[in-house]
Amino acid sequence: MADFSAESILEYEEIVRKLFASEDEGFEFYNKYAFDKGFSVRKSYVEWDDAKTEIILRKFVCSWQGFREEKYMAKETKKRRPRNISRVGCEAKLVIARDQETGWWFVKDFIDGHNHVLATRDLVCFLRSHRRISDEQKVDIVEMEISGIRKHHIMDILEMQYGGYDNVGCMSRDLYNFCYRYK
Incomplete structure (x- = not known):
């Protein structure tokens, strides 16, 4: 049986009592x-009301979380190298539901157990x-690109502005993707 500290029990109780004004606020929390x-989050299952107009559970x-589908594992005619396994069946989750009367979102289920190594403080930003x-960075990136500065130099400039690669808040691939979508 798992041994829980008083601190982890208090943290659990605090999270379970949380209320959110919107689904987005719940995600941000x-x-x-x-x-x-030290982990990353994604949106998963969703339930709609009977009229299919509003989300009532997220x-x-x-x-x-989860596992890669077998159909992606067993293809023998693949031309590309398979991607690394990124799903290991982690059970950690936060389920929020909307109260029909008040409109507030409440925590319906919370599990904090992970079956994988969590990222260290200096790597979690990746x-x-x-x-x-950020919006400020987007403006700077667009201005630099219009000025003719190449994308890899733009990333170097952002690194200098923010004091290191891990302080920029994005990776080179994010910058390239943003520039492509902006065009």
């Missing part, structure tokens, strides 16, 4: 919690749900 703990999971190009 869980994503921040994941950042502090499940946020650790990005390592996990997918924590990478963002």
Whole structure:
């Protein structure tokens, strides 16, 4: 049987009592919690009301939740090298539901157990749900690209501005993708 500390029980009780004004607020909370703990989050299962107009339940999971489907594992005619396994059946999740009367979202289920190694503090910023190009950075990137500065130099400039690669908040691939979508 698992041995729980008083601190972890208090943390659990605090999370279970949380209320959110919106589904997005619930995601932002869980994503921040994941950042502090060292894992990445993705949106999973969703339930709609009877009229199919509003979401009434949303499940946020650790990005390592589930397993890769067998059909993607057994293809023998693949031309590309298979991607690394990124799903290991992690059970960590936060399920929130909307109260029909008040409109507030409440925590319906919360599991914090992970079956994989969590990222260290200095690497967590590179996990997918924590990478963002801020609006300020987007403006700077567009201006630099219009000026003719190449993308890899733009990333170097951002690194110098923010004091290191891990402080930029995004990776080179994110910058390239943003520039491609912007065009």
